[in-house]
Amino acid sequence: MLAIGLYEHGFKRVYMGLLYAGGDDALLILPSWLSLPAALYIAYWFWRELGRTRQLSISIASGKVKHNIWALVDSATEILDEYCKKKFREELTGKSVNDVLNVLENTVAVVGFIFSEQSNVTPALVNSILEHNLSKQPYVLSFELTPRVELMDISSFMGLVLGVNTKYNTLDELEQYLRKAIVEAYEAFKEAKNNGTPLAIRVRNELYRLYGASHKYLRLGDEAFKASLTSFIARELARREAGDEVRKVYEGFVKYFIKPHLGEVIPLFDVYMFSKLVMGGAK
Secondary structure, three states: OOOEEHHHHHHHHOEEEEEEEOOOOOEEEEEEHHHEEEEEHHHHHHHHHHOOOEEEEEEEEEOOOOOHHHHHHHHHHHHHHHHHHHHHHHHHOOOOOOHHHHHHHHHHEEEEEEOOOOOOOOHHHHHHOOOOOOOOOOOEEOOOOOOOOOEEHHHHHHHHHHHHOOOOOHHHHHHHHHHHHHHHHHHHHHHOOOOOOOOOHHHHHHHHHHHHHHHHHHOOOOOHHHHHHHHHHHHHHHOOOOOHHHHHHHHHHHHHHHHHOOOOOHHHHHHHHHHHHOOOOOO
């Protein structure tokens, strides 16, 4: 799947392009703000209608309209083959038959994505970003996933950047959650395009501060970097009053990334790329 950062003039040229579709394969062109929630919504119905026996692997490469579309296609293919499919299969290796069946039944989709405003997106750029320790791709969209795979759930990004409730206990609640994500992604894009400050922008701005305060510790290794990130977040939480929007952003970092994945580095690049993706590249 390709996601092209389209501003208002872009809507006059394309809403959606279908380059190929056949069986469980498709190559689509979508506005970037729509690409991830729409892809997950399609994957949900694919998984549900097939009796929860099959899931889609999704790759999204986003760039400017002027970027080479075949480089985007190659990049999306790289994400799909070398990250989504390969790493998910590695997750299942060594598990019992019952565990594998359980994981397959409750994994709605496996997704990877990349966003770039500056450089033309290429497979080399994909590898340089996604192999970095600040990326945890690919991600899964899961439903009652027990035993859990090591891959993070994409819901953490939805909840943090779009402010969407990620608690769902039934299939219909999961569908409503994905519908809501599409609406909130559009609202974030529209507000950002009109020089507003949606939650996605506030998340992105705090990522700048968080990374800027901690990146110098990267040269000392992951442990020093993790300690710096954690101490910075603790300081920001202490400084902010309850209900403060910025405090909620840092509470989100703790809720989605620190507590469930103790010892892991917050995937800053992924959160940043996701926040830019749903805003269609708006500043």
